[in-house]
Amino acid sequence: MQPRNMSMSGVVDLAAVKAAQEAKAKAEQARAEAARQGGGAAGAAISPSSLVIDVDEAGFEREVLQRSTEVPVVIDFWAEWCEPCKQLSPLLERLAQEYNGRFLLAKIDVDANQMLMQQFGVQGIPAVFAVVAGQALPLFQGAAPEAQIRQTLDQLIQVGEERFGLTGLVVDPGAEDGQAPAAAEVPAGPYDALLEAAVRALDAGDLAGAVQAYRNVLSDDPANTEAKLGLAQAELLQRVQGLDPQQVRKDAADKPADVRAQIAAADLDLVGGHVEDAFGRLIDTVRRTAGDDRDAARVRLLELFEVVGSDDPRVTAARTALARVLF
DSSP states (O other), X not given: OOOOSOOTTSOOOHHHHHHHHHHHHHHHHHHHHHHHTXXXXXXXXXXXXXXXXXXXXXXHIIIIIIGGGTSOEEEEEEOTTOHHHHHHHHHHHHHHHHHTXXXXXXXXXXXXXXXXXXXXXXXXXSEEEEEETTEEEEEEESOOOHHHHHHHHXXXXXXXXHHHOOOOOOBOTTOOTTOOOOOOOOOOOTTHHHHHHHHHHHHTTOHHHHHHHHHHXXXXXXXXXXXXXXXXXXXXXXXXXXXXXXXXXXXXXXXXXXXXXXXXXXXXXXXXXXXXXXXXXXXXXXXXXXXXXXXXXXXXXXXXXXXXXXXXXXXXXXXXXXXXXXX
């Protein structure tokens, strides 16, 4: 793994974004497989002291590469004899606590980990890198001012969220090191009645009612996972309602450059259980088009990802294919 020549002070390098998305898709697929086999739950709360970790070569893949698919990992290359490190390291540790799970700080002693220093191409210390979705990014070298470091961290976190959906770690002040907090009894949520009403509407074929019920939940709680999934499914069923499947497929075959025809056919593909066909059709449409047409196909593809679910390996594969087409 070699870091790319990219600075967080400017526009994100699209080649690095592409590589990072591919790495993230592979990691998501691996985590989903581990979960199906009874692995640990992702997103478990950690203690505040776990926001700063010492990393060596043996634990680098586990503690940095794998964790970078959940949260941006900032790497502090330091040494005991380095005077500037004695100023920078405590500052980074304090910011890691202050940012409260928005990034993870990994400290690497260069004297004990020469191989990692060489792999990252570190020329002098202190040197600070980040790993986001498996991709290494150089941040800065030397004891930079706190204001500059904060700006760099903010940009890093923004890239992690907007490009790769990394929302950070859940920090529980009461958790002990190495021990997940005890599960608390979860009271009934404030939207349970609305969600139940949406399901009843779906069962009754009232698609408009179901869409409205899910939207009511999301208007107050935009991150509600159940409502987002339900809305995507209800809107898909609403879109295909009344369509003539034979005519839709004829239009898509006769007019390969017609984006609306391809989008309608992709909707039918998905409803019919042909998930990979739906994704492939829209990825090909994105590849062939530009401007508003390309954006329309891309947006519909993202909506279909919501219907299937982000943990599905077909979605992670399609995300990787889409990244190749876009970048």
